[in-house]
Structure formats: C-alpha cells, structure tokens
Amino acid sequence: MDIRIFKKLLIERLITHDEFEKIQLHEQEPVSVHWDLRTLLYLGIVLLTTSLGILVYKNIDTIGHDVIVIAIALLCTACFWYSFKNANGYSNKKITSSNTWFDYILLMGCLLLLTFVGYLQFEYEIFGNRWGLATFIPMVLLFIAAYYFDHLGVLSLAIVNLAAWVGISVTPLQMLKENDFSNARLIYSGIVLGTLLVAVSFASVYKNIKAHFYFTFKNFGCHILLISLLAAMFYFENYYLLWFLLLSAACFLFFKNALKENSFYFLVITILYAYVGLSYVVIQLLFSERSGDISIYSAIIYFILSGIGLIWLLIHYNKILKANAGI
Amino acid sequence: MPAYNSNDLYSCLVQQQASASFRDECIGEESYRKILQSHPDKLYTPNYFIRIALGLLTIIAVLFVTVLLVLLSSTSQSNQFVTLCIFLGIACYAALELLLKRKKFYNAGVDNILMASVIIFITSSFFVSGFTTNYILISGTSMILCLYLCMRFADAFMASISYLSFFVLIFLLYIKMGSIAKITAPFLMLATSAITYSIMKNLEKKDRLIIYNFCIKSVEFLTLITFYASANYFVVKELSNQMFGLQLTIHDGIPLGWLFWILTFTIPVIYIFYGIKGKDFLFIRTGLGLIATTIFTIRYYHNIFPLEISMFIAGTITIAISCSLMQYLKISKRGYTSTDLHPGNTNLLNAEALIIIQTFGTSSKTENNTLFGGGSGGGAGASGDF
Numbered sequence: 104m105d106i107r108i109f110k111k112l113l114i115e116r117l118i119t120h121d122e123f124e125k126i127q128l129h130e131q132e133p134v135s136v137h138w139d140l141r142t143l144l145y146l147g148i149v150l151l152t153t154s155l156g157i158l159v160y161k162n163i164d165t166i167g168h169d170v171i172v173i174a175i176a177l178l179c180t181a182c183f184w185y186s187f188k189n190a191n192g193y194s195n196k197k198i199t200s201s202n203t204w205f206d207y208i209l210l211m212g213c214l215l216l217l218t219f220v221g222y223l224q225f226e227y228e229i230f231g232n233r234w235g236l237a238t239f240i241p242m243v244l245l246f247i248a249a250y251y252f253d254h255l256g257v258l259s260l261a262i263v264n265l266a267a268w269v270g271i272s273v274t275p276l277q278m279l280k281e282n283d284f285s286n287a288r289l290i291y292s293g294i295v296l297g298t299l300l301v302a303v304s305f306a307s308v309y310k311n312i313k314a315h316f317y318f319t320f321k322n323f324g325c326h327i328l329l330i331s332l333l334a335a336m337f338y339f340e341n342y343y344l345l346w347f348l349l350l351s352a353a354c355f356l357f358f359k360n361a362l363k364e365n366s367f368y369f370l371v372i373t374i375l376y377a378y379v380g381l382s383y384v385v386i387q388l389l390f391s392e393r394s395g396d397i398s399i400y401s402a403i404i405y406f407i408l409s410g411i412g413l414i415w416l417l418i419h420y421n422k423i424l425k426a427n428a429g430i
Numbered sequence: 431m432p433a434y435n436s437n438d439l440y441s442c443l444v445q446q447q448a449s450a451s452f453r454d455e456c457i458g459e460e461s462y463r464k465i466l467q468s469h470p471d472k473l474y475t476p477n478y479f480i481r482i483a484l485g486l487l488t489i490i491a492v493l494f495v496t497v498l499l500v501l502l503s504s505t506s507q508s509n510q511f512v513t514l515c516i517f518l519g520i521a522c523y524a525a526l527e528l529l530l531k532r533k534k535f536y537n538a539g540v541d542n543i544l545m546a547s548v549i550i551f552i553t554s555s556f557f558v559s560g561f562t563t564n565y566i567l568i569s570g571t572s573m574i575l576c577l578y579l580c581m582r583f584a585d586a587f588m589a590s591i592s593y594l595s596f597f598v599l600i601f602l603l604y605i606k607m608g609s610i611a612k613i614t615a616p617f618l619m620l621a622t623s624a625i626t627y628s629i630m631k632n633l634e635k636k637d638r639l640i641i642y643n644f645c646i647k648s649v650e651f652l653t654l655i656t657f658y659a660s661a662n663y664f665v666v667k668e669l670s671n672q673m674f675g676l677q678l679t680i681h682d683g684i685p686l687g688w689l690f691w692i693l694t695f696t697i698p699v700i701y702i703f704y705g706i707k708g709k710d711f712l713f714i715r716t717g718l719g720l721i722a723t724t725i726f727t728i729r730y731y732h733n734i735f736p737l738e739i740s741m742f743i744a745g746t747i748t749i750a751i752s753c754s755l756m757q758y759l760k761i762s763k764r765g766y767t768s769t770d771l772h773p774g775n776t777n778l779l780n781a782e783a784l785i786i787i788q789t790f791g792t793s794s795k796t797e798n799n800t801l802f803g804g805g806s807g808g809g810a811g812a813s814g815d816f
Contacts, residue, residue, distance in 0.1 A: 107637060108447050117468060118461045125456045133762035134709055140752045140759075140768055143718070147748030154741035161738070367477040375483060403498045410491035414484055414540060418533075421476040 106130060148207075168226050175219045182212025190252055197315045198253040206254065213248055213257050217241055217264075238268040255319055262300065262323045269296050290335045297328025325357060325369065329376040336383060343387060350380045365424050371417070378413060382406070432641070433530045433582045434473065439641040441469035442536065473536035484539030492522065492547050512555045519551035530583070537585075545579055545588060569599040580645055589645035593652050597622060605673065612674060613685060619660035627653040647712070654701065654716045661693035664727045680731065694724055709765060 106127065113123045159171060186209045191198050223229050224237040245261035248254070269292050304320035307313055332350040336343045354377040361369035385405050389398040432439065445466060452462040476484070499514060526544040535541040549572060556568045576592035579585060600622050604611050611618075630650045633639055639646070659665050667684050670676060678684070698720035705713025729740065759768035 105443075105447055105640070105643070107640065108444055109451070112444070112448075112465060115468070117465050118457055122457045122461055126451055129451075129454055129456050133765045133767040134711075135769065136755075136759065136766050137768055139711075139715070139718075140756050143748055144752040144756075147745045147750075147752060150741045150745030151749060152745075154738045154745055157738035158742070367479045371479040371483045375486075399501070400498070403494050403501070406494040407491050407498065410487045410494070414487050414491070417480050417483055417487075418474075418476065421480045424477070 168222075172219070172222055172226070175215055175222065179212055179215035179219055182208050182215060186212060186248075186252060193251050194253075195312045197313070206256070209248070209252055209254055210256050213245055213260055216244060217260070235268060238264060242268050249316075250313060253313070255316070258316060258319050259323075262319070266296060266323075266327065287338065290331050290338060293327055293331030293334070297324045297326075297331055300324025301328065321369075325372065328353060329357075329373075333376065333380060333383075336380060343384065347380055347384050351377060354380075362420070362423070367421070367424060370420060370424065374413065374417065378409070382409070432584055433527065434534065434536065434584070436641060438472045438534065439536075439584055442471050442473050442475075443641060443643070444469040445471050472534060474534050474538055475536050476538055481537070481539035485543050488540045488543040492543065495521075508558045511558050515551045515555035515558070519548050519555070522547045522551065526583075541583065542585070542587065545583060545585060548579065549575060549588075549591065566599065566602045569595045569602065573599055581642075584641055584645060586645045586648040589642075590648050590652055593626065593649045594656075596626075597656055612670070616660050616666050616690070620657060623653045623657035623660060627657070651712055651716065654713070655720075658697045658701075658720050658723070661690055661697060662723070662727060663687065663690040663694045664730055666690050694727055698724055 109118065109123055109126050112118045113120070118126075159166065163171070186205065189205050220237060220241045224234075230237040242261060242264040245257055245264055249258035249261050270289060300320050301324035304317050304324060307320065308317050329350070332346060332353060336346040336350065339346060354373045357369055357373040358377075360366075361373060382405075386402060389402050389405075448457065448462055448465040448469075451457045457465075475481075496518060499518065503510060503514060522544045526541055526548070529535045529541060529544075552575060553568050553572050556564060556571065573592050573595035576588045576595060580588035580592055597619070601615060601619060604618050605615055627650060630646050630653065634643065634646050634650075667678065667687075667690075670684065671678050684690070698717045701713045701717030701720065705711065705715075705717060725740075725744065728734075734740070735743070756768045759766050761767075762769075
C-alpha cells in the first residue's frame with residue numbers, strides 16, 4: 104500500500120485517524136514470503152525428481168527394472184498411506200485440508216500411480232494388447248481418489264485419463280500406429296465425452312455432490328465438445344454447414360449460460376470458438392466457387408469488420424456482466 | 431501531458447489501494463464506500479479474459495488492415511513500403527487517441543495492441559530502408575517514441591522498451607569510439623544501469639508522478655537485470671565475440687575475465703542480501719532468478735558435474751533451504767513470516783471486496799427505504815449500480 108495516497112485521503116477526511124494509524128501499523132507488520140518459499144520448494148522438487156529420473160534412466164542396466172518398479176510401488180503406497188492417515192473422510196461437501204503437505208503428497212502419489220501402471224505395461228506388458236484397460240484402471244482409481252480426498256488437481260488428471268481411455272478405446276490400434284488422429288470415430292467420441300462432462304458438471308451442482316467440481320468438469324467438457332465440433336466441421340467437408348449449425352447451437356447455449364452465471368471466462372471462449380467456426384464457413388463460401396481477387400478482398404474486409412464488430416460486442420457484454428456482478 | 435485526465439488515473443489508483451486496505455481490514459466499510467464514491471473509476475478497464483480477447487481481435491483487425499493496404503497499393507519498391515508503414519503507424523496512433531477520448535480505454539487490450547503496433551510499424555519502416563547506421567537510428571527512434579507513448583498513456587510496457595532502447599543506444603554509440611571504448615564498454619553499461627536506477631528511485635518519490643508508479647517500478651526491475659547482464663561473463667565474452675569478430679573459443683579468456691567472474695557471482699548475492707535487509711521483494715526475487723543464470727553461466731564454461739548430478743545437488747539445496755526457512759519463519763522473525771497472509775488469489779479477493787461493498791450498499795439503501803417510506807417491500811430492487 105502506498106502511504107502517500109492514504110495521507111491524502113486522510114486530509115480529504117475520507118478515512119479516520121484510527122484507520123490511518125491502522126494502515127501505518129499494517130505497513131510495519133511482517134511481510135509474507137509464503138508464496139516465494141512455496142515456489143522455491145516446487146522448483147527444488149522438480150529439479151530433484153527430474154535428476155533422479157535421468158539418473159535411473161542412465162543406470163537402468165545396473166539397477167534393473169524390477170528394483171525400479173518395486174521402488175515406485177513402495178513410494179506410491181507410502182504416499183497413499185500418508186493421505187489416508189491424514190484424510191478427513193468422505194463428504195459430499197468441500198473438505199479443506201488442514202495440512203499444507205497433504206495436497207502435494209496426494210498429487211505425488213497419483214502421479215506415481217500413473218507411472219507405475221505405465222511402467223508395468225511398457226516393460227512387462229501385463230495388460231497385453233489391451234491398452235484400453237491400462238488406462239481404464241488408473242482412471243477409476245484417480246476418480247475415486249479425487250472424490251474421496253477432494254482434490255481438484257487429481258480430478259483434472261482423472262478427466263485427462265478418461266479422455267485418453269476413450270480415445271484409445273475407440274481408435275483401432277492400426278490407426279494409432281499410423282498416427283492418424285483425424286478419424287470420424289474420434290470426433291464422435293469427443294462430442295459424446297464433452298457433452299457427458301458438461302452434463303456431469305450440472306448434475307454435480309443439481310445433486311449437490313461435490314458442487315465445487317462444477318467448474319473443472321464444465322471447463323474440460325466445454326473445450327472438448329467445441330474442439331470436436333470444430334474438428335467435425337473441418338473433417339466432414341461436405342456437411343460442414345450442418346456441423347456449423349450444431350456448433351452455433353452449442354455455443355449459443357454456453358453463451359446463455361455464461362450470461363446467466365456472470366462468467367467472463369465462458370463468455371469469451373464461446374465467442375472465440377464461434378468466431379473460428381464462422382470464419383471457416385465464410386472462407387469456404389467465398390473460395391468455393393472460384394478464387395479471384397474479389398474473394399480475397401472480401402475475406403480481408405470480413406476479418407477487419409468482424410474483428411471490430413466482436414470488439415464492440417465484447418465491450419457491450421462486459422458492461423452487462425459488470426452491472427449484474429453485484430447481485 | 432497524459433492523454434487521460436490525471437484525476438481519472440489517480441482515482442483508479444486510489445480504488446486499487448482502498449480495496450487492498452479494505453481487504454486487510456485496515457479501513458472500515460463506511461470509509462471504503464466513501465472513497466469509492468469520491469474517487470469514481472471512470473477509466474474503462476474490462477475483465478481480464480475480455481482484455482485478452484480484445485487484444486487478439488485487435489491483432490486480427492490491424493493485421494488484415496495492413497494486408498488490405500499492401501494489396502491495394504501493390505507496393506514493390508521499398509520507398510512505398512516505408513510510406514505505408516509510417517502511414518499505418520500514424521493511423522494506429524490516431525485510432526488510439528480517438529478511443530481514449532471517446533471511451534477512456536485504459537489497459538483494455540485494444541489500446542495496448544495499438545500502442546505496440548505504432549512502435550512495430552515505425553521501427554519496421556527503418557528496417558526496410560537501407561540506412562547504414564540502422565541500429566543506432568532504430569534504437570534512438572524507438573526510445574523517443576516509447577518515452578512519449580509512456581508519458582502520454584502511462585503504460586509500463588512502453589516504459590520498459592524505452593529504457594531498453596536507451597540502453598542499446600548508449601552501447602552502440604560508445605563502441606563507435608574505438609578500441610579502448612570496446613574494452614571499457616561493460617563498465618559504462620554498469621554505470622548507465624546504476625544511474626538510471628537512482629534516477630528512477632528519485633522519480634518514485636515525486637508525488638506528481640504517482641500515476642506513473644508502475645512504469646517507474648518496471649524500469650527499476652530492468653535496470654537490475656541490465657546491471658547484472660553488463661557484467662555477466664557469458665554476456666561480455668560472447669557479445670564482444672559477436673560484435674567485434676574476435677573468434678574466441680570456449681577456453682579462451684578475455685581481458686579482466688576474473689573481474690567479470692567475481693561480478694557474475696556477487697551481484698545476485700548482493701541483490702538478495704540488500705533485498706532482505708530493506709524488505710524489497712524486487713531485489714530478492716530478481717536475485718534468486720539471477721542465481722540460476724549464474725549457475726548456467728558457470729556450467730557453460732566449466733563442466734564440473736554431469737547435468738543430472740548438478741540438478742540433484744541444486745534440487746536438494748533448494749528444498750533444504752525452502753523447508754528450513756518455512757519452519758524458521760513459522761513464527762515471524764525479523765519482519766518476515768512464512769504464513770500466508772492472504773489465502774487465495776488477491777485479484778479474486780479484490781473482486782470479492784467490491785461485490786461485498788455493492789451488496790452492502792444496496793442493503794443499506796433498502797434500510798433507508800423502510801425507514802422513510804414505510805416498508806414498501808425492502809430488498810427487492812437489488813440493482814448493482816452503486
């Protein structure tokens with residue numbers, strides 16, 4: 104706080120002498136280095152774990168895979184044992200952890216769990232060719248951990264794992280090997296998954312089961328759904344107008360919802376997704392018949408006008424949301 | 431000089447400070463509301479996400495206007511291109527002034543991008559035309575231009591670029607003076623940084639310049655960086671290698687090399703100690719970052735340990751230091767504490783404080799209604815306009 108400003112405010116009689124003294128006292132209070140130390144600790148952990156990883160990788164011949172797998176398993180068990188010991192038990196409501204280390208150790212346990220399963224599959228192929236199972240099991244465990252310990256980071260990990268499982272399950276192995284990700288089944292499953300995640304987000308509020316998970320579910324669901332719809336537009340070239348209608352409908356619903364919830368974030372991302380879709384349609388229409396000078400100039404003018412138009416639109420809605428923010 | 435009414439900029443600052451002090455429970459709700467009323471924030475600074483989107487859309491608009499003009503004028507000669515660049519620069523500036531006058535944009539994304547475009551267009555016009563003293567001219571122009579934009583729009587980014595251009599300009603002019611100048615250049619750059627820092631410290635104290643506080647702070651941060659960079663062994667050696675074509679190998683020394691090594695080691699440490707003593711986070715955080723740079727510098731020339739071993743050592747030391755400091759400062763000592771004084775995001779809390787005051791405001795209004803109007807459904811008209 105800048106003491107000069109408060110001196111002026113005191114002269115203007117906007118704050119009392121008591122308040123001014125309080126501010127002066129506050130300035131002399133100890134300053135918090137909490138986040139600096141946290142950042143430093145995090146940096147140290149990243150350095151240490153990376154170096155250990157490289158060390159193990161370089162010396163894998165002398166150590167042997169069995170030892171490493173056992174070490175990871177032991178460490179993972181230790182992390183989960185600590186987490187269970189310090190957990191407050193399950194509740195449908197938000198649980199705040201009293202212990203600063205708790206969140207980190209739980210996250211480490213979950214990451215180690217993923218490494219453990221991945222290692223087993225790569226080195227020993229315990230799931231054989233059933234790669235879906237190798238992602239399904241950790242996914243279920245992660246969801247259980249996220250709900251039981253109430254951890255948003257683990258929930259995000261679980262959702263990413265879910266997406267990976269869906270992606271792997273619907274994709275034939277042949278296509279994975281050929282790195283062909285733009286197939287129709289992947290797009291359809293993306294649309295289903297996105298819709299499902301959005302539905303879960305609303306359900307969690309409606310049923311009041313971990314209502315604070317709402318944002319994480321909705322965020323993932325919204326992005327997956329809209330990206331899949333855009334991908335569908337680009338992929339099914341002959342029916343792109345149909346997919347554009349679906350995209351517009353989805354964006355419109357998210358947009359309405361953002362206005363209702365006063366969410367600047369969802370307002371902006373839905374407008375931007377819709378803009379990408381619209382621009383694609385405009386470009387397709389302009390260049391479909393014949394691409395002459397007129398198409399090029401019209402496209403440029405479209406981008407200039409639409410850019411300025413959207414700026415105006417965003418400013419307009421920013422005002423609306425701001426006016427409602429107090430309610 | 432500023433394009434904004436300086437009262438508006440000051441009010442904006444007052445509101446920020448007032449919500450911080452309200453959050454820390456230094457001032458009461460009554461005073462906070464009085465401050466907000468007497469210093470209304472008239473500048474247009476939208477929500478953070480909206481700002482990013484506005485910035486992106488401005489980039490699209492500016493980019494396509496440029497493409498359109500290039501196509502329309504069908505320029506092939508560099509002369510015409512220079513004219514076009516300068517024209518676009520002036521057009522962006524005019525748009526900027528217009529938006530400020532009409533809408534009072536302040537850090538709204540649009541104005542930041544337009545400001546950057548002015549600089550990009552004007553400097554790129556120099557890159558096209560073949561001046562022999564290209565870089566001196568470019569850095570000189572961008573220094574003056576950015577300084578002007580910074581003073582007019584109170585923009586910290588412009589202040590930073592202006593300082594960096596100034597720094598480069600001094601360097602380029604000095605090394606033109608001959609071989610002695612080339613050897614002593616690092617010392618001149620050290621002095622330049624130090625002098626700029628002390629000037630900034632003086633400017634910071636001036637009440638008249640309170641609205642430029644953030645610009646001044648940004649330049650102070652950069653002076654700390656340039657002070658270190660001027661004496662860093664890697665920078666000195668590799669830059670002189672490049673600039674003067676010395677063709678030194680990795681094992682060759684440079685004149686006064688030992689001095690630069692000492693400075694590379696000591697400057698970050700001095701920053702940290704000075705920062706801890708004076709409770710100046712700018713120095714502490716910069717010093718910590720520069721220690722990492724020092725380690726990279728050493729590793730570049732002297733490969734003592736393999737990479738993973740050095741990472742292991744560095745990681746262990748960092749964890750040990752941070753953990754022990756967390757324990758040591760659990761009860762606050764020497765004016766520091768490791769407990770979190772503002773749990774949660776500060777920006778979020780700011781918004782929360784504003785919302786709290788707004789709902790408080792409406793509730794007190796309805797109280798008045800029931801007092802004087804005889805209870806006509808109090809609390810129904812909870813409009814947010816406070």
